[in-house]
Amino acid sequence: MKRALLAAPFYAAVVVALAFLTLPVVALFTRVTPAKLVGQLGNQVVTDALVVSLETTLIAQVLILAFGTPLAYLLASRRFPGRPLLVTLVELPLVLPPAVAGLGLLAAFGRLGLLGSTLDALGVSIPFTQTAVILAVAFVASPLYVRTAIAAFQSVDPDVAAASRTLGAGPTRTFFRVILPLAAGGLAAGEALAFARGLGEFGATIMFAGSLQGVTQTLPLAIYAAFDVNLDVALAMGALLVVVSAVLLLSLRLILSWQPSRQTSRSLFAPLS
Amino acid sequence: MKAALVALTLAVAAGTAAAQPASTLTVYAAASLTDAFPKIDPSAKYSFAGSNTLAAQIRQGAPADVFASADVALPRGLYRDHLCSKPVVFARNTVVVIVPKGNPAHVQSAYDLRRHGVKLVVANPGVPVGNYTLQVLHKMHLMSVLKNVVSRENDVREVLAKVALGEADAGFVYSTDARTVPGKVRVVKIPAWAQPNLRYGICVVLASKHKAAAQGFVKKVLGRRGQRILRHHGFLPRR
Numbered sequence: 211m212k213r214a215l216l217a218a219p220f221y222a223a224v225v226v227a228l229a230f231l232t233l234p235v236v237a238l239f240t241r242v243t244p245a246k247l248v249g250q251l252g253n254q255v256v257t258d259a260l261v262v263s264l265e266t267t268l269i270a271q272v273l274i275l276a277f278g279t280p281l282a283y284l285l286a287s288r289r290f291p292g293r294p295l296l297v298t299l300v301e302l303p304l305v306l307p308p309a310v311a312g313l314g315l316l317a318a319f320g321r322l323g324l325l326g327s328t329l330d331a332l333g334v335s336i337p338f339t340q341t342a343v344i345l346a347v348a349f350v351a352s353p354l355y356v357r358t359a360i361a362a363f364q365s366v367d368p369d370v371a372a373a374s375r376t377l378g379a380g381p382t383r384t385f386f387r388v389i390l391p392l393a394a395g396g397l398a399a400g401e402a403l404a405f406a407r408g409l410g411e412f413g414a415t416i417m418f419a420g421s422l423q424g425v426t427q428t429l430p431l432a433i434y435a436a437f438d439v440n441l442d443v444a445l446a447m448g449a450l451l452v453v454v455s456a457v458l459l460l461s462l463r464l465i466l467s468w469q470p471s472r473q474t475s476r477s478l479f480a481p482l483s
Numbered sequence: 484m485k486a487a488l489v490a491l492t493l494a495v496a497a498g499t500a501a502a503q504p505a506s507t508l509t510v511y512a513a514a515s516l517t518d519a520f521p522k523i524d525p526s527a528k529y530s531f532a533g534s535n536t537l538a539a540q541i542r543q544g545a546p547a548d549v550f551a552s553a554d555v556a557l558p559r560g561l562y563r564d565h566l567c568s569k570p571v572v573f574a575r576n577t578v579v580v581i582v583p584k585g586n587p588a589h590v591q592s593a594y595d596l597r598r599h600g601v602k603l604v605v606a607n608p609g610v611p612v613g614n615y616t617l618q619v620l621h622k623m624h625l626m627s628v629l630k631n632v633v634s635r636e637n638d639v640r641e642v643l644a645k646v647a648l649g650e651a652d653a654g655f656v657y658s659t660d661a662r663t664v665p666g667k668v669r670v671v672k673i674p675a676w677a678q679p680n681l682r683y684g685i686c687v688v689l690a691s692k693h694k695a696a697a698q699g700f701v702k703k704v705l706g707r708r709g710q711r712i713l714r715h716h717g718f719l720p721r722r
Contacts, residue, residue, distance in 0.1 A: 321587075322649045337650045338602060338633035420604070420634025420645065427635075435637060438535040439609040 235452055242442075242449040250446035258424040259432035259447065266340055266428065267408040270347035274355050274404055279397070282359030283385070297360070304353035308413025311350055315418040319345065342419035343426050351408040355400040362396020363389065395466055402462035406455050508696050509546055511537040513553035513611065513683065514638040515576070515657050519716040520551070523709045524700055533610040533638035541566060541688060548691040549700050553611035553639070553657075555684035562686060570684035573704050575719040576657045577678050578615050580671040581646050588652035590671055593619075596628040596653055603631040604642050604651040612639040616655040618679040643668070657681075659717040682721070 250256045285297055303311060317323050319336045329336065336342050366389050374384040390397075412430040419426040421435060429451050436444040508527040512520050513534045520529060527549075530537065534552040538561060541547050550567055552558045558570035582590045588601045596603055606613035613635070620626050636642045639656050646654040647667040661670045685704060687697040703709045705721075714720065 316648065316650065320648065320650055335602075421636070422632065422634050425633075435607055435635070438533065438539045438637070439607070441539070 238445065238449050238452060242445045246442070247446050247449050247453075250443060250450070253443060253446075255423060255427075255432055255436070255443065256447055256450070259427050259429045260450065262340070262343070262424065262426065263409060263428040263430075266343040266347055267405060270344045270351060270408050271401065271405055273344070273348050274352045275401065278352050278356045279359060282356045283363050283389075285356075286360045286363035300356050301353045303350050304357070306350075308350065308411070309417060311414035312346070312417025315342075315346060315349060315414060320418075337418060338420045338422070338426060340419075340426060343415050343428060346414040346418050347408040347411045350411050350414055351404040354407050355397075355404040358400025358403065359393070359397050362393040362400070365396065366392045398465045399462060402458055402465070406458050409451065409455065409458075508548050508693055508700055510549045510551065510700060511541065511545070511547040511688075512549075512551040513537075514640040515553055515612070515660055516551055516683075517640065518663055519659075519713055519718065520704075522712050522716075523703055527700060531640075533606070535609050535611070536637065544690070547688045548693050548697040549685065550688055551683065551685040551704070553681075553683055554614070555682050557611070558684040558686045561688075565689060567686035567688050570686040571701065571705065572682045572721045573685045573701075573709075574683040574713050574721055576659055576681045576683065576717075577719070578612070578619050578655055578673055578681065579658045579661055580653055580673065581643070581656055581661050581668040582653050582671060583646050583649040583651070584667055584669065585649070586669060587649075590653050592671060593623060593625060593628075593673055593677075596631060597625065599631075601628075601631045602633045602650075602652040603628060604634045604636060604645045604654040605629075605632055606639060606642055606655070607635045607637060610636075610638055612642070612655065612657060615679045615681055619655070619673055619677050622677040623673075662717050683718075 281300065285293065285300070306314075316337070318325060319329070319342070320326055321330065321335060321337065336345065370392065371384055371389055374388045375381070379387065410430055411428070412434070415421075415426070415428060416431055416434070421427045421431045423432075427435070429447055433444045433447045433451075436447065508524075509530065510520065510524075510527045511530045511532075514531045517529075517531045520527075520531075530540075530547070534554060534557050537545075537547070537550060538552065538557040541550060541561060542564075550558055550561065551573070552570075553576070555570055555572060558567060561567040562569055580590065580593055580596070582588070588595075588598070590596060590601065595601070605616050608614060608617060620628060633651065634645060636645065639660055642654040643656050643660045643664065645651045646656075647664045653671075658670065661668055685701055687694060687701060691697050704713075710720065
């Protein structure tokens with residue numbers, strides 16, 4: 211009896227939480243039929259935005275992987291004074307309001323920014339270009355990858371790495387043949403999260419890169435511009451983003467469940483020690 | 484389940500509604516009125532944005548009492564759909580080109596905007612100032628400058644910000660906006676013959692719960708003091 215009394219509010223809370231989280235997404239699709247969604251794929255504004263979004267997010271992901279992985283490995287494997295401060299700095303863009311990220315990017319890479327005159331001398335101007343979109347996406351999305359990657363590297367059993375070294379493998383070989391494969395699941399999880407975050411990036415992009423169809427107008431920016439002018443187009447693009455993001459999250463779940471090793475972090479938000 | 488969600492939403496709404504006084508007037512006004520309107524009535528609550536954004540929000544049931552637009556077409560559209568009272572013209576304005584301090588692209592007239600590599604920022608078509616920009620360019624046979632556009636913004640103040648920051652070489656704004664950042668931008672005038680008929684319309688939202696106060700606000704804007712404040716901010720008399 212007592213257990214039933216406790217169970218009722220528990221399940222009620224679960225139902226309300228589920229309903230609250232799914233209702234906006236479901237509501238989107240009640241206003242966009244699949245036929246409408248497919249029809250909008252013929253709309254130049256929508257296809258341009260989709261291409262810009264995918265292009266910039268993919269390039270940003272390559273950069274995040276190339277530069278973020280060594281950083282994450284260093285932060286996971288070394289203990290040194292100031293490390294907690296460094297980890298906090300790396301994670302900061304995650305909690306920064308996007309508008310602040312946009313201001314910061316302008317202050318750093320804008321024409322009148324810190325590096326502006328240097329870049330100008332080299333004949334490079336970043337604002338209003340696709341480079342600006344890529345930088346904005348990389349800035350806001352990389353902490354998600356680095357954070358997860360640190361946890362993934364930390365969960366690799368140090369004895370395994372030591373055994374590899376004892377058996378004569380050099381540090382490079384050990385990293386690529388032992389540590390990286392063992393951490394791969396966690397790295398993939400972080401990467402998928404960073405990809406999804408990058409795809410949804412809005413505030414920093416609109417401030418730093420502006421919005422121009424076919425150049426810097428990503429899907430979220432196009433949705434914002436279409437909202438006042440043509441709500442149907444905005445809704446269709448919204449549904450499109452939901453589909454793309456859902457596919458991403460689902461493939462992430464599959465990657466994680468296929469991962470044979472249980473050594474790596476299966477949790478997306480494993481605590482950092 | 485639906486009932487539970489509705490109840491939860493209502494509870495959240497009640498909690499937030501209790502936190503703010505319900506009697507203040509809510510005025511939805513064009514971004515270009517950001518500096519002038521609070522001087523006319525400091526006690527009202529304001530939402531400043533692109534007029535088309537505000538009109539779209541009012542159509543979605545936003546709790547606006549007054550709508551002041553940078554054109555007459557948007558409030559007329561709401562009037563036609565029985566969403567607001569018959570709009571009245573309360574001010575006029577002109578379009579100018581602004582360049583950042585230092586004028587990096589050496590823009591001396593609107594015709595210089597044709598030059599290759601000038602970074603031009605305009606507002607989206609659909610935003611009043613975006614429509615006016617297109618009208619000016621059409622009259623001056625300058626539609627080709629649109630190839631130099633590097634960003635399309637959602638209201639006039641975003642265009643102003645991009646130029647005032649020095650990131651863009653030039654932008655189309657209202658003469659009243661250019662005055663709000665003296666020292667940061669320089670004005671390049673558009674000839675009178677190319678100016679659009681740029682009138683601001685105001686109306687009372689019919690769904691408003693404070694219609695009398697809303698009408699009082701409109702009267703204040705049209706009254707001598709309101710008109711003087713608008714003129715002081717560079718707006719032209721409503722004629």
